[in-house]
Amino acid sequence: MRTLDAIDRRLVAATQAGLPLTPRPYATVGAAVGLAEAAVIARLTRLLETGAIRRIGAVPNHYRLGYRANGMSVWDVEDAALAELGPRVGALPFVSHCYRRPRRPPLWPYNLFAMVHAKSRGDVAAQVAEIARVLGPAARGHDVLYSSRILKKTGLRITETPAREPCSA
């Protein structure tokens, strides 16, 4: 992905906390960063196409929607099986995030993380059982870590000035 230019950075900085609730929000953003409305729309469209923007819309508070049981299910899966099984776990409709991460033995033996959100812990347990069925004997152990408190929740904070020389990563 190409590095953001200075105008993109201003645009990200101006919108990362949210879009203005004005009838023409892209014009409002443009006025703040010195761009025409059409240029704001064109740049956001490109950021969406390249995946730098995952989506544009409402970010709900899970708890307020009744999704009070937030279980981070973690699995010790044979490395050779992960490339095939990871996407199958990720495709389950109730899995919101699914990642491979390194093990940190002895404290942490798990290499697959699948986050599930449900309205009760009973529902989470049923979903975890379904993940276990998908993984089968390749999963040598697992655990479910429930969140009991949100201690902080903010988005990424990007500043307008690049923190390093641009590179073509």
Place this chain on the structure above:
Amino acid sequence: MDAIDRRIVGALQGGFPLTPRPYADAAEALGLDEAALMARLRRLLADGDLTRFGPLYDAEKLGGAVTLAAMAVPEDRFEAVAEAVNAHPEVAHNYRREHALNLWFVVACERPERIAEVLDAIAAETGLEVLDLPKRDEYFIGLRLEA
């Protein structure tokens, strides 16, 4: 949240239009008018039903880096350690979880090399081990919650 609020939250978790009058266009698809949609979004944000309304950026695609970190914090120090961790602006999310590793937080930095500096600083400030669990592969992201 009433039925209309739920319809808004259910329908608008992505795909908000990139058009000059996006609230009007989104409202029309929902059978509402622009002013009503904007008023409801304003209230949902003020009440905390929505944490944000706008673009959701991918820190890594923006050239930054993200990691997940975990710590086993003694109960009698939990509040102080959580506060010390939260004081770092690079800590984006922080959750208490029911496990020996009871503090789980996401660190997002614009410069990838800054991640290690933040984790080292937290370890030094708290005297506790910080497990760094960076993402190696992503199999799926993007839940839509039914509202």
